[in-house]
Amino acid sequence: MSEPRWLDAAQQRDWRAYVDGSVRLTEVMDRDLKTKHGLSVSEYEILVRLSEAPERRLRMAELAENASQSRSRLSHTCSRLESKGLVKRDSCPNDKRGVFAHLTDEGYAALEKAARDHVETVRTYFIDVVQPEDLEAIGRAFALILKRLGPTT
């Protein structure tokens, strides 16, 4: 086994800042959404993707991919959302294995309310904190990382 290529001091500093920062950041986002709107970030993400889809509905697999979740996790989360009345599932006529998840009107309304607060939080702790050119760098970097990671397994 060859010697690992350790990170240099600057790389280590930057990587750690990212790790710590992103952990703390999602924690804040999560608590904010949960206390104010009773939604976890992953629930919120699902509502967002659905709201943007044509007819506000998507096949489960596609939704899972969009929201970066495993199918299993999506299934569970969807059940919760369904029992809250924010999402409804029904089977797909073409492919009998398939299931459509679609946003209910109630779900859309809940999302609209949540998004108003959420965007403020995102500004307060992220957008308004970093330099615009650093924001671009972040976008560029993570787009590449996503490409490198490939589709969800």
Next chain:
Amino acid sequence: MSEPRWLDAAQQRDWRAYVDGSVRLTEVMDRDLKTKHGLSVSEYEILVRLSEAPERRLRMAELAENASQSRSRLSHTCSRLESKGLVKRDSCPNDKRGVFAHLTDEGYAALEKAARDHVETVRTYFIDVVQPEDLEAIGRAFALILKRLGPTT
């Protein structure tokens, strides 16, 4: 209630790239550590912080702060690490409320092995993927975010 200041298209693109990318990235890190070394990322982080502390030991509260974890979570995670023999807790002589967590030799050895693989993963999916100047931007940005967020509650 005033109109929310929505993100513009570019801000939204960058923010989403970050959210999706970081979710998927930590997922990979986690699975990698767990399958190869039986450690979760949060366990790993704890071992790292302890290994860097003087005498390889820290007070629980300080460790929690360093590892960006709640005290409760740290308590639970530490119990698991202790039962694996990687960490040991004992009480602090000065402050009878206090508890020191310290890394065992076995813990240090486990960390050394895990770190070798981990650094490769970090390179493969992060360091080697982003431009050096974008990495700097990320470090800068998240350092600011951390400052904005303040200490762990």
Next chain:
DNA sequence: CCAACATAGTTGATGCTTCAACCATTCCCT
């Protein structure tokens, strides 16, 4: 045609995280 395989989605068990409640000790203020 049909056997083997692939895809879509769900489920239940297990394990980790979060939250609130809790005990013990120390600090602070009068």
Next chain:
DNA sequence: AGGGAATGGTTGAAGCATCAACTATGTTGG
């Protein structure tokens, strides 16, 4: 001194994520 607040840490319950196993349907090659 001593009552009240603050700090350090743990615990148990409840909620959420992960994994492997499973059903059902669709696709493909011989």
